Amino acid sequence: xxxxxxxxxxxxxxxxxxxxxxxxxxxxxxxxxxxxxxxxxxxxxxxxxxxxxxxxxxxxxxxxxxxxxxxxxxxxxxxxxxxxxxxxxxxxxxxxxxxxxxxxxxxxxxxxxxxxxxxxxxxxxxxxxxxxxxxxxxxxxxxxxxxxxxxxxxxxxxxxxxxxxxxxxxxxxxxxxxxxxxxxxxxxxxxxxxxxxxxxxxxxxxxxxxxxxxxxxxxxxxxxxxxxxxxxxxxxxxxxxxxxxxxxxxxxxxxxxxxxxxxxxxxxxxxxxxxxxxxxxxxxxxxxxxxxxxxxxxxxxxxxxxxxxxxxxxxxxxxxxxxxxxxxxxxxxxxxxxxxxxxxxxxxxxxxxxxxxxxxxxxxxxxxxxxxxxxxxxxxxxxxxxxxxxxxxxxxxxxxxxxxxxxxxxxxxxxxxxxxxxxxxxxxxxxxxxxxxxxxxxxxxxxxxxxxxxxxxxxxxxxxxxxxxxxxxxxxxxxxxxxxxxxxxxxxxxxxxxxxxxxxxxxxxxxxxxxxxxxxxxxxxxxxxxxxxxxxxxxxxxxxxxxxxxxxxxxxxxxxxxxxxxxxxxxxxxxxxxxxxxxxxxxxxxxxxxxxxxxxxxxxxxxxxxxxxxxxxxxxxxxxxxxxxxxxxxxxxxxxxxxxxxxxxxxxxxxxxxxxxxxxxxxxxxxxxxxxxxx
Numbered sequence: 023x024x025x026x027x028x029x030x031x032x033x034x035x036x037x038x039x040x041x042x043x044x045x046x047x048x049x050x051x052x053x054x055x056x057x058x059x060x061x062x063x064x065x066x067x068x069x070x071x072x073x074x075x076x077x078x079x080x081x082x083x084x085x086x087x088x089x090x091x092x093x094x095x096x097x098x099x100x101x102x103x104x105x106x107x108x109x110x111x112x113x114x115x116x117x118x119x120x121x122x123x124x125x126x127x128x129x130x131x132x133x134x135x136x137x138x139x140x141x142x143x144x145x146x147x148x149x150x151x152x153x154x155x156x157x158x159x160x161x162x163x164x165x166x167x168x169x170x171x172x173x174x175x176x177x178x179x180x181x182x183x184x185x186x187x188x189x190x191x192x193x194x195x196x197x198x199x200x201x202x203x204x205x206x207x208x209x210x211x212x213x214x215x216x217x218x219x220x221x222x223x224x225x226x227x228x229x230x231x232x233x234x235x236x237x238x239x240x241x242x243x244x245x246x247x248x249x250x251x252x253x254x255x256x257x258x259x260x261x262x263x264x265x266x267x268x269x270x271x272x273x274x275x276x277x278x279x280x281x282x283x284x285x286x287x288x289x290x291x292x293x294x295x296x297x298x299x300x301x302x303x304x305x306x307x308x309x310x311x312x313x314x315x316x317x318x319x320x321x322x323x324x325x326x327x328x329x330x331x332x333x334x335x336x337x338x339x340x341x342x343x344x345x346x347x348x349x350x351x352x353x354x355x356x357x358x359x360x361x362x363x364x365x366x367x368x369x370x371x372x373x374x375x376x377x378x379x380x381x382x383x384x385x386x387x388x389x390x391x392x393x394x395x396x397x398x399x400x401x402x403x404x405x406x407x408x409x410x411x412x413x414x415x416x417x418x419x420x421x422x423x424x425x426x427x428x429x430x431x432x433x434x435x436x437x438x439x440x441x442x443x444x445x446x447x448x449x450x451x452x453x454x455x456x457x458x459x460x461x462x463x464x465x466x467x468x469x470x471x472x473x474x475x476x477x478x479x480x481x482x483x484x485x486x487x488x489x490x491x492x493x494x495x496x497x498x499x500x501x502x503x504x505x506x507x508x509x510x511x512x513x514x515x516x517x518x519x520x521x522x523x524x525x526x527x528x529x530x531x532x533x534x535x536x537x538x539x540x541x542x543x544x545x546x547x548x549x550x551x552x553x554x555x556x557x558x559x560x561x562x563x564x565x566x567x568x569x570x571x572x573x574x575x576x577x578x579x580x581x582x583x584x585x586x587x588x589x590x591x592x593x594x595x596x597x598x599x600x601x602x603x604x605x606x607x608x609x610x611x612x613x614x615x616x617x618x619x620x621x622x623x624x625x626x627x628x629x630x631x632x633x634x635x636x637x638x639x640x641x642x643x644x645x646x647x648x649x650x651x652x653x654x655x656x657x658x659x660x661x662x663x664x665x666x667x668x669x670x671x672x673x674x675x676x677x678x679x680x681x682x683x684x685x686x687x688x689x690x691x692x693x694x695x696x697x698x699x700x701x
Contacts, residue, residue, distance in 0.1 A: 048101035059094045067095050075107040075131050082134035083112060086141055093145050099138055100149045103168075104160040105131040136164055140171045147174045154180055159189040166192060170199025178203055182211045190220035197223060201230030209236060216242050221251035228254065232261035240265055244273050252282035259285055263292025271296060275304045283313040290316065294323035302327060306335035309351075314344040321347065325354030333360040340366055340382075345375040352378060356385025364389060368397030371413075376406035383409060387416025395420065399428035402444075407437040414440060418447025426451060430459035438468045445471055449478025457482060461490035464506075469499035476502060480509025488513060492521030495537075500530040507533060511540030519544060523552045534559075535567050542571025549575065554583040562592040569595060573602025581608040588614055597629050604633025612637060616645045624654040631657060635664025643668060647676040650692075655685040662688060666695025674699060 048070050055067050066088070069081035082099060085092040108128040139146040147169070154165040166184055169177035177199070184196035197215055200208040212234075215227035228246055231239045243265070246258035259277050262270040270292070277289035290308055293301040301323070308320030321339060324332040332354070339351035352370055355363040363385070370382035383401050386394040394416070401413030414432050417425040425447065432444035445463055448456040456478070463475035476494055479487040487509070494506035507525060510518040518540070525537045538556055541549040549571070556568035569587060572580040580602070587599040600618065603611040615637075618630040631649055634642040642664070649661035662680055665673040673695070680692035 048098045050098060050101050055098075056094055060091065063088060063092055063095060066092070067098050070095075070098055070102060070131075075105070075109050076112065078102070078105065078131040079109060079112055079129060079134040082131060082138050086134070086138035090142065090145070092138065093142060096139065096142060096146050096149050099135040100146075100153050100161075100165075102135040103132050103153060103164040104158055105135070106133075106160060107131060132160075132164060136168050139168050143172055144174055147172060147176055151177060151180045154184055159187075159192055162187060162189065162192045163195045166195040166199045170195075170202040173202050175203070175205070178205045178207055182208055185211050185215055185218075190218070190223055193218060193220065193223045194226045197226040197230055201233055204234055209234060209239075213239065213242055216246055221249070221254050224249065224251070224254045225257045228257040228261050232264050235265065237265070237267065240267050240269055244270060247273050247277055252280075252285055255280060255282070255285045256288045259288035259292045261292075263295035266296055268296075268298070271298055271300060275301060278304050278308055283311070283316050286311065286316045287313075287319040290319035290323045294319075294326040297327050299327065299329055299331070302329055302331050306332055309335055309339045309342075314342075314347050317342065317344070317347045318350040321350040321354045325350075325357035328358050330358060330360040330362070333358060333362050337363055337366040340370050345373075345378055348373065348375070348378045349381045352381040352385045356381075356388035359389050361389060361391045361393070364391045364393050368394060371397050371401045371404075371409075376404075376409055379404060379406070379409045380412045383412035383416045387412070387419040390420050392420060392422045392424065395422060395424050395428075399425070402428050402432045402435075402440075407435070407440055410435060410437070410440045411443045414443040414447050418443070418450040421451050423451060423453045423455065426453045426455045430456060433459055433463050438466075438471060441466065442468070442471045442474055445474040445478050449474070449481040452482050454482060454484045454486075457484050457486050461487060464490050464494050464497075464502075469497070469502055472497060472499070472502045473505045476505035476509045480505070480512040483513050485513060485515040485517065488515045488518045488521075492518055495521050495525040495528075500528075500533055503528060503530070503533045504536050507536035507540050511536070511543040514544055516544055516546040516548070519546050519548050523549070526552055526556060531561055531563065534561075534564055538564060538567040538571050542567075542574040545575045547575070547577055547579075550577050550579050554580055557583050557587050562590075562595050565590060565592070565595045566598045569598040569602045573598070573605040576606040578606060578608060578610075581606065581610050584608070585611050585614050588618060593623060593626065596626060600626070600629045600633050604629075604636040607637045609637060609639050612639045612641050616642055619645050619649055624652075624657055627652060627654070627657045628660045631660040631664050635660070635667040638668045640668065640670055643670045643672055647673055650676050650680045655683070655688050658683060658685070658688045659691045662691040662695045666691075666698040669699050671699055 052068065052071060055064060066081045066084045070078050072078050082102065085095050108130055111127050111129050139150060150165045150168050153161050157165060166181060169181060181196045181200050185193055187193050197212065200212060212227050212231055216224055218224050228243065243258050243262050247255055249255050259274060262274060274289045274292045278286055280286050290305060293305060305320045305323050309317050311317050321336060324336060336351050336355050340348055342348050342351065352367060355367060367382045367386050371379050373379050383398060386398055398413045398416050402410050404410050414429060417429055429444045429447050433441055435441050445460065448460060460475045460479050464472050466472050476491060479491060491506045491510050495503050497503050507522065510522060522537050522541050526534055528534050541553060553568045553572050557565055559565050569584060572584060584599045584603050588596055590596050615630050615634055619627055621627055631646060634646060646661045646665050650658050652658050662677060665677060677692045677696050681689055683689050
């Protein structure tokens with residue numbers, strides 16, 4: 023009640039003091055400061071009356087830092103919303119030096135008070151609503167903004183009423199605030215705002231209605247495209263494209279001839295969103311517009327539509343006098359991916375502006391036509407390194423062996439990013455001719471290039487790379503060693519076993535994991551002993567990967583070590599060992615696996631049943647028949663499948679009983695198993 027009485031006095035005081043020339047301060051007498059507030063809150067409120075605007079702003083900021091403790095200051099903060107004396111920012115971390123940011127960075131006591139009210143949230147809503155209804159225009163505008171930021175549903179009706187405020191600035195801010203809510207109640211008043219006397223309000227209403235995405239607003243937006251003010255028409259064109267409604271197509275096409283170039287630009291952007299082929303002809307006409315910004319919008323829109331019908335006109339645009347337009351045209355041609363543009367884009371690689379040349383190279387990469395290789399090869403010698411980099415990337419996208427020789431030459435480029443792109447491109451082409459050059463790249467000064475070279479050699483999968491990749495397993499950078507190990511696994515040449523085994527002592531677990539995985543892919547018997555040792559590694563990740571690798575090699579010598587792993591502390595390692603024993607069809611593991619069917623972990627039991635099915639040992643039949651009554655349906659299903667694989671007729675009765683299982687998947691699997699045994 024005390025806050026409400028202060029608020030009423032505040033509103034009366036604001037009305038009386040409206041237009042006063044005294045320095046801005048809360049319009050509530052100091053004597054009305056509550057006596058029961060804490061000393062720090064009281065001190066901050068009293069500072070709001072200071073003649074120095076910086077002190078007032080800092081006091082509002084201090085109240086913000088107090089949080090909900092500062093609720094009693096709300097009426098005084100509301101009374102400051104017209105205190106718009108501009109001052110330097112009070113945040114110490116802002117250090118913009120350029121004068122062009124001065125207006126943006128200026129603050130005021132009102133702005134600091136508003137931020138505090140926003141952070142106080144719901145407790146500030148009613149006082150701010152009161153200020154919206156009865157304050158001066160400055161206060162009302164700021165109140166509308168605050169209510170939009172707090173987003174309390176209680177603010178919607180008063181904000182709707184504010185759309186009738188005499189001040190267009192208040193109405194504009196009320197429209198903006200209503201947009202934060204996207205409340206259906208506001209739709210009708212916002213549509214009415216499209217006929218507001220102030221163009222600023224009409225424009226803001228369009229922006230807000232665009233966020234609503236209500237199809238019933240399309241006709242009103244179409245009408246706004248004929249507004250007397252160009253900024254309203256511009257906003258309408260932008261919004262209509264976002265709706266992607268076929269009804270707006272003809273309106274946007276007509277807007278391409280608007281007297282204002284910004285409207286034409288917005289109409290082109292709107293048509294880009296629609297991606298309708300009917301817009302191609304009028305958009306190509308736009309490539310001759312007097313304003314280069316409009317020509318760019320036309321080119322970008324044609325690129326979004328991605329139809330070869332626009333290729334010819336865009337090719338002509340590669341000769342535009344403005345380099346920015348030529349960039350947009352080249353990008354559009356890349357989006358369309360029409361081979362008819364290859365020759366012209368090749369000529370654009372000789373453009374005077376390096377950005378155009380770079381974009382032309384990128385476009386040729388998107389088109390992926392081998393006819394571009396000679397031009398792109400020349401671009402690898404461009405004076406600008408970004409063009410050379412784009413040329414290398416494009417050659418990689420084309421993936422033609424003709425590019426190997428020029429790309430290997432680019433591995434000597436002075437710029438590391440060009441060399442790296444050339445290495446990646448050679449990996450994408452996957453041609454054996456690049457092996458020697460990529461092996462040389464494994465000695466590059468930059469570890470990223472060495473890593474990419476290793477990956478590229480893995481993609482090519484040529485055994486000639488094994489020695490240099492083996493040497494890379496000792497690289498000073500672990501990322502390179504990791505890539506080398508993975509590459510050796512992809513090449514699958516047993517000559518790499520020795521180097522990989524030595525690398526199992528690498529200090530980085532990521533490298534050791536890759537080495538163990540590579541040994542599994544090589545499937546060489548010489549890897550058995552070191553992999554079995556890895557089953558005792560301190561890291562469970564290594565132990566699990568070693569079990570997986572041994573399963574891939576499928577050598578019976580690994581059976582006993584894997585059986586020992588069935589007691590591993592980590593369940594994921596145990597699961598991998600069970601799977602590996604099944605893959606190698608280890609009969610000596612059957613007794614241990616039968617015991618594992620009694621494990622408390624359902625996943626262990628399920629994996630064990632699957633492994634016993636792969637081994638197909640008759641000793642497992644009785645245990646698997648018991649597993650048909652397991653509490654977990656997944657174990658029962660796997661046991662039924664395993665019995666079908668073993669094919670022993672002793673399981674028929676148990677499988678017939680399983681045909682009555684409560685789970686349909688178990689019943690289905692039991693039926694399949696009976697069918698397999700009966701064959």
